Amino acid sequence: MTNMTQPDEQMRSAEAPGADEAPGPDGIVPTGVRGDLKADAPLAKLVWFKSGGKADWLFEPADLDDLVNFLGKLERETPVMALGLGSNLIIRDGGVPGVVVRLGKPFSSVEVKRDCVVECGGGAPGILVASQARDAGIAGLEFLRGIPGTVGGFVRMNGGAYGREVADILIDCDVVLPGGELVTLPVEDLDYSYRHSRLPDGAIVVAARFKGVPGDPKEIGAEMDRIAEERENSQPLRTKTGGSTFKNPEGGKAWQLVDEAGCRGLTMGGAQVSEKHTNFLINTGEATSSDIEGLGEDVRRRVAEKTGVTLEWEIKRVGRP
Numbered sequence: 001m002t003n004m005t006q007p008d009e010q011m012r013s014a015e016a017p018g019a020d021e022a023p024g025p026d027g028i029v030p031t032g033v034r035g036d037l038k039a040d041a042p043l044a045k046l047v048w049f050k051s052g053g054k055a056d057w058l059f060e061p062a063d064l065d066d067l068v069n070f071l072g073k074l075e076r077e078t079p080v081m082a083l084g085l086g087s088n089l090i091i092r093d094g095g096v097p098g099v100v101v102r103l104g105k106p107f108s109s110v111e112v113k114r115d116c117v118v119e120c121g122g123g124a125p126g127i128l129v130a131s132q133a134r135d136a137g138i139a140g141l142e143f144l145r146g147i148p149g150t151v152g153g154f155v156r157m158n159g160g161a162y163g164r165e166v167a168d169i170l171i172d173c174d175v176v177l178p179g180g181e182l183v184t185l186p187v188e189d190l191d192y193s194y195r196h197s198r199l200p201d202g203a204i205v206v207a208a209r210f211k212g213v214p215g216d217p218k219e220i221g222a223e224m225d226r227i228a229e230e231r232e233n234s235q236p237l238r239t240k241t242g243g244s245t246f247k248n249p250e251g252g253k254a255w256q257l258v259d260e261a262g263c264r265g266l267t268m269g270g271a272q273v274s275e276k277h278t279n280f281l282i283n284t285g286e287a288t289s290s291d292i293e294g295l296g297e298d299v300r301r302r303v304a305e306k307t308g309v310t311l312e313w314e315i316k317r318v319g320r321p
Helices: 008-015 064-073 126-135 142-146 151-156 217-234 254-260 289-307
Strands: 021-024 027-030 036-042 054-060 080-083 089-091 096-102 110-112 117-121 170-176 182-186 204-211 271-273 281-283 316-318
Touching (some): 080 151, 089 289, 117 126, 126 142, 142 217
Parallel strands (some): 054 096, 089 316
Antiparallel strands (some): 021 027, 036 054, 110 117, 117 204, 271 281
C-alpha cells in the first residue's frame, strides 16, 4: 500500500479517484505503486553520518516489477539515486532532488549456484554475501566482509578492501536503467577502474553474480574474522562516520597524507577528522553535512599545500547545499 506524506495539494492529487501520479519539484512522479512512496522524506536516519536533508521522494519498491513499472512511468528528466546502507555518502543539508530509491528486503536475497557462483540482490549487505559464501565453501569473497555497504553500491563503485575489489569477482549484474529498461551487463561493459564504473547516473543495480573458488569453510571464516578484527582495531566503527573519505592516490595512502598535513583531530563545527584513522571523518554529535563536507575540503586544501597531492573524494556527496 502506498504510504504518502505530502503537502496538501500533492496529497489531494494522489488520493483523487483513479489518480496514479503526483506533481513534484522535478516533474510528475507516478504514485500507483505497491511499495512505499513518501514525499519530503527525511534521510538523515538512513545514512551513517546521521546528517543531511530530505528526499523530494523516497521509494522502497515492493519487488523488481514494482521498480521497473515506477521508473518506466517516471518523467525522464527526474533525477534518480539509489540508496543502500547509507555508508560512503554525504546527504547535503538542502536535501536530494527527484527520487531516492531504497532497495529493501525484497532485494536482499543471496543464493549459492553451481560452480562457486553466488547470486545476490542489489540490497544484500556485503557481510551477508561473504557469510553465505563461507557456509557453502566458496573462497574469494571474504573481502566483502570489510565493505560497509550493499551489493548495488559496491558494484557501482567497484568497492574493494584488503587487496581485492569487485572487478575481481563480478560475472555480471542486472540493472534497471532510467526509463525502466532491465538489462544484464557483463563485467566487461562496466569498464571498471579504481572506485569507478561506467554505469550511468540513475541506473540501479538490482542483482549481481559473483564467482569464487572452492575453499575450506573454516579457513574462509578465519579470514573473515581477521578482516573484522582489523577493521575494529583500525577504524572508528562505533562512531557516526561514512567510511573511507578519500581515494588512495597512486602509490600512496590517503591517511598518511592527511596525517602528514597535521589534520589528525581537526574539527569544523560538529565534524572531526578521526584520531583513530585519519581517512575517516566523524560526526561528533550534531554536525551538519555542511560541517562534514567543509572539513573534508579543508583537509584536501591542507594536504595539497603540504604535499602537492590533491586528494579525490571517495565518499559520494549528493543533493542541494
